[in-house]
Amino acid sequence: MVAALVAGLLVLWVTRPQPGDAAALGAAMRGTSSSTATPGGSPTTTAVPTPAAAAPTRGVQSGAPPASTVTATPAEPTRPAPAPAAPTRLTIDSVGLQMPVVPVGVAANGEMALPRSPADAGWYRFGAHPGDPQGATVIAGHLDQPWYGTGPLGRLADVAPGDTVVVDSGTTSRRFVVTEVQAVRKTRLDLAALFRTDGPPSLHIVTCGGRFDPVQRHYDENVVVVARPA
Numbered sequence: 001m002v003a004a005l006v007a008g009l010l011v012l013w014v015t016r017p018q019p020g021d022a023a024a025l026g027a028a029m030r031g032t033s034s035s036t037a038t039p040g041g042s043p044t045t046t047a048v049p050t051p052a053a054a055a056p057t058r059g060v061q062s063g064a065p066p067a068s069t070v071t072a073t074p075a076e077p078t079r080p081a082p083a084p085a086a087p088t089r090l091t092i093d094s095v096g097l098q099m100p101v102v103p104v105g106v107a108a109n110g111e112m113a114l115p116r117s118p119a120d121a122g123w124y125r126f127g128a129h130p131g132d133p134q135g136a137t138v139i140a141g142h143l144d145q146p147w148y149g150t151g152p153l154g155r156l157a158d159v160a161p162g163d164t165v166v167v168d169s170g171t172t173s174r175r176f177v178v179t180e181v182q183a184v185r186k187t188r189l190d191l192a193a194l195f196r197t198d199g200p201p202s203l204h205i206v207t208c209g210g211r212f213d214p215v216q217r218h219y220d221e222n223v224v225v226v227a228r229p230a
Contacts, residue, residue, distance in 0.1 A: 084129040085170040090121050090139055090205070094163040095155040101139060101167070118142040118151025121205075127195055130167045130174045131229075135197045137167070140206040143219065153207035156223045157183070165203060165227050176203045176227035183209055183221050194224070203227040 087101040104122035107113040114122050121141040128135030144150040165176040184190075194204055203226070210221025 084131060085172060086125065087123045087130055087137070087139065087167050087169050089166075089168040091166040091168070092155070092159060092163060093166075094160070095158045097152045097155045099141075099152040112138070112140060114141055116142075116145075118145055118148050118153065121153065124195070127197065128201065130169055130203065131172070132201055134199060134201055136193075136195060136199075137201070137203045138195055138206065139167075139203070143208040151207075153205075153223075156205060156207055156225055157181070157209060159225050164230065165205070165225070167203065175230035177230050178225055178227045180226045182224045182226070184224060185210075185221055186219075189222055189224075201229055203229075 086103050089098065090101050091098045099119060099121050101121045101123050102115055103125040104113040104115065105125055112122070112124055118141060121139050124138040124140070128137045130137050141153050142151060143154055159178055159181050161178050161180060163178045165178060167174050167176065194206070205225040205227070207223050208219035208221065209223035210219050212219050
């Protein structure tokens with residue numbers, strides 16, 4: 001079980017949605033990606049005076065042609081770019097791993113929320129999407145549960161550098177190449193690097209590992225697979 005995947009996740013706690021943001025984010029934010037674009041402002045009409053439309057000049061003779069004005073055509077509002085699709089499936093053929101991926105956020109205790117079942121992985125929706133030009137896409141899930149047994153992410157420890165990872169986002173598939181597989185003590189997990197929002201794009205897949213403490217009811221390590229776009 002992952003009792004605390006990223007305990008003390010200060011970086012996420014700072015960036016998590018605040019209670020006052022609920023009206024702005026809306027219920028849709030909870031079930032979709034955090035990267036939904038904000039719609040452009042309303043179109044405005046701008047009057048553009050020509051030289052003839054300037055203030056009248058003294059001494060203009062009667063019968064002079066009336067001054068002309070030109071009104072600009074309202075500019076079309078900027079259309080927001082469509083929101084990137086959320087990841088829906090994770091596949092690592094080298095270890096026979098294939099599992100659904102669902103969007104997740106931050107739990108009440110400040111940790112990354114995870115799907116209840118080890119059969120599903122969670123994508124941290126306040127981080128990078130697969131295909132974003134920078135930042136880490138984080139996918140994580142429970143290693144096991146007493147009522148389920150060991151989930152697909154139990155195979156992460158068998159992944160090797162050079163293996164291919166495929167992340168499906170709707171109808172789009174993106175390939176990544178594994179660069180390293182780490183077994184890290186939870187007390188030494190570099191959360192800033194794991195959830196970074198800048199730097200080269202990468203994929204981080206995380207679950208528990210190491211020794212299970214029956215008293216604390218959690219594992220003492222995390223298994224972290226790091227991959228780069230192929």
